[in-house]
Amino acid sequence: DAKTTQPNSMESNEEEPVHLPCNHSTISGTDYIHWYRQLPSQGPEYVIHGLTSNVNNRMASLAIAEDRKSSTLILHRATLRDAAVYYCILSYGGATNKLIFGTGTLLAVQP
């Protein structure tokens, strides 16, 4: 199963952009790259996902490297409400459909 690697923690200032990196060097061609976040004392929630092209939605942008071995979640203007653990996971193609979470990146946002 392909694994992802993320920094344990990052800090940002409010109103500034945040770039959260994820390495997935063993990704296969049919694996989607997903990002979820978990606010304190809540269940995880979907942020964004993509396959090859960069993706944008109302919450964030996802930049995917050309070789797909890494990706970056971009929060354009961090707010205090964005303080959370951010998980980068791979959605495997094929029959197994396991969704394995790593330890994620704890994002602290300073006012």
Add this chain to the structure above:
Amino acid sequence: NAGVTQTPKFRILKIGQSMTLQCTQDMNHNYMYWYRQDPGMGLKLIYYSVGAGITDKGEVPNGYNVSRSTTEDFPLRLELAAPSQTSVYFCASRPTDRGFNEKLFFGSGTQLSVL
């Protein structure tokens, strides 16, 4: 607009007791998952199911059992509860479609303590 519903929200068990954590979803999703999250840690996959009658082990299946008799329900059974099973348990579901609709929806969790 219920989504994924987990019951109970909290439970305290004595060592050796058994219980079933309930999970139901009303989105007609074929794929369902059970995760556990120990304090300060990430999520670990316990079991998952790709449809009614089909289940498979995840990363940490020991001490748990599941069944999937309907599309809507995916209960998680703990037999002979142990302190190591103290954790928050999350159920999740997603549609079969790959691509744009491939999103996981999570329940609000069950906090379980085994004393």
